Amino acid sequence: MNIIISNADPRPIYQQVGEAVRGAIISGELAPGAALPSIRGLAKDLRISVITTKRAFEELEREGYISTVPGKGSFVAETGAGLLRERRLAQIEEHLRQALRLGGSCGLSRTEIGEMLKVLSEEDV
C-alpha cells in the first residue's frame, strides 16, 4: 500500500492517511479481514504524529471500513469494501444528477451531455 503524505495537499494529514487506506480497501489491495499496520508503526514509518494516525484510524472505524480489536490491532471490516463501493456509487449518482441539472439549465439535451461524458472519458484515458 502506498501512502503519500504531501504538504501541497490542502487536506489535513489524517484525511490523507484515511483516503489512502480507503483507496487500498476499494481497490482490493487490502482484502476484507486483512490486518492494517499498527498505528504507532505506521506513524513512525510515515514520520507523522501518532495522534494524527490514531485519528485517521478512528475515523475509518467510525465509518465502518475497519474494526479494531483491542490488543490485536485493526483489520479491514468484512463489509468495508462493499460499504465503500455503495457510498461511492451514491456519490457518482449525485454528481451525475447535478451534471444533468446544470445541463438542463443551459438547455443541453441528454444526448449532448452523454456525448460530453464520452469525450471526457476518452481524454482521461
Added chain:
Amino acid sequence: MKALIRKDLYVLSTQFKLLVLVMVLFSAIPGGLFVPFTFIYATMLPSVSLMSIDEQSKWDSLALMLPYSRRQLVTVKYIMGWLGIAAAMALSVASQALWAAVGVSDLEEGFLAAMCVFAAVALVVQAVIVPVNFRFGFAKGRIVTVAVVAFFGAIVGASIGDGDGFYTILKVTSRIPAPVAPLLAAALCAATIPLSTAGYKKRMEK
C-alpha cells in the same frame, strides 16, 4: 557512587598522570623531607584538580540530571581526597621503610606519628577548601585554595629550610598518640559534607 568514583579515577589517570607521578616521587625521596608535599598534593586532588575539570566540562549540569543525588556528587570528592591522603601515607611509609631496609637513609623515630599529623593537617585543609569550592565554584574557590595550601606549605617549607626544624616537628608530634589526630580530623572533614552539599545546591541554582 561507584560510577562517580570510577569517573574521577578515569579523570585522574587521563588528566593528572603528572600530578600522580610527582606525588609518588616526593614520597619516595630518601629521608622523607619531601613527604609533606605529597600530602599537599593529596589535599589538592579533590578540589583543585577534579572539581576544576568538572567545571570545565560542565559535568555538574549533566550529573544533576543523571541518577545521582547532590549528596553523592559532593561525597565523591571527599572520598577522592581521602583516597589521596591514604595513598600519600602508604607511599611514604613504604618507600621510606624500603630506604631504611637497604640502608640509604634512617627511618626517624616518630616518623609514623609525623605521618599521622600530616594526614590530620591535610584533612583539616580539605575540610576548609572543599566546602568553599563547592559553594563558590573553582574559579573563585581557588583563591582560598591557594591561600590555604600556601599557608600549609609555608609552615612545612620553613621547617625544612630550618634544617633541624623538620626533626623538631617530628619530636613534638611523636608525643601525640598516633591515630587520634587524623581520626579527629577525618571526623571534622566528614562533618563538612552537609555544608558542602548545601553550598553546592545554592551554587547550582544559578
Added chain:
Amino acid sequence: MNAIEVQALGKKYPGFELRDVTFALPEGCIMGLVGENGAGKSTLIRLIMGAAGANSGQARVLGADVGGPDFTKIKDEIGVVLDEAHFPASLNARQIGRVMEDTYTRWDGGVYEAYLKRLDLPEKKRVQDFSRGMRMKLALACALSHEARLLVLDEPTGGLDPLMRDEILDILEDFTRREDRSVLISSHIVSDLEKLCDYIAFLHKGELLLFEEKDRLLEEYAMVKLPEQDLADLPPEAVRGVRRGRYGAEALVKRDGVRGELALEKPTLEDIIVFFARGDRE
C-alpha cells in the same frame, strides 16, 4: 498516564523569569519545545529534571514529584542529552560506557556498542578530539542504552549537518515505536521538530505561548495574504499575528473564524511560531 506534568511552574533569576508554565505530555508522545535562545528552554528542562528548584508551581515526571526524595531513582529511567554539558573531555567512549554501566541499573553494554558503531563513534578516542556533532551522538548513545522511558534532549541537533540531523530524528522515531516511551526535545530549529513531534510547545521570553497538538495546530490556523487595507475587515478575534509589507500584508488566522471567500493557505509550523511571537509584540 502523563510522562511529564507541569503546573504553574515558575523560576526567577536576576534578569530572567520563567512564568506560570503549565502543560501535560501524555505517555508515548514526542513534545517539541521551541523558543529563541534565552527564551527559557534550558531553564524549563532543568526544573523538569530537578536540577534546579522551582520558585512556584510543581512538576511531575513519570509519576514522581521532581522535588521529592524518590526522584533520583526515577532518573534511572530517563535519558538526557544536553547541549553543552558533557563528560570530562579526557575520557573516551569506552570509559564513559563503564561509568554509565555503574550509573544505570538497566544499562545494556551491547546496545551501547551497537549505537557507537551505528553512529560511527570510535571507542578509544578521547572525547576532547570529538567534533561537536560526535559529542552529541555519544550523549545520545548513552541516553538510549539503558531502557529509558523518557528522553530529555536539549538542543540535540544544534551544530549538526542536515544528514546527521535526519539520522538523529530517525533514531528518535525508532525509540518511540514502543508506546510507553516519550520524548521531550528542545530546539530553536523549528523544521527539525515539524516532522517529529506530536505536541509542540512554544516558549517566548519565559512564557509558554503555546502548547498544542501539532497537527491540530496546523489545521486550525491558516495564512492569508491580502492588501494592507483589507486587514481591518478580518475579524480581530480570528487574527493571531500580522506582518505588514510594502506590497501587502500577511496574517495568521483561525480557519473557522474567517469567511470562506478568503484564499487560505496551509501554514508551516514556523509561520505559526513567528506569528505567535509577533502577535505578542503588537
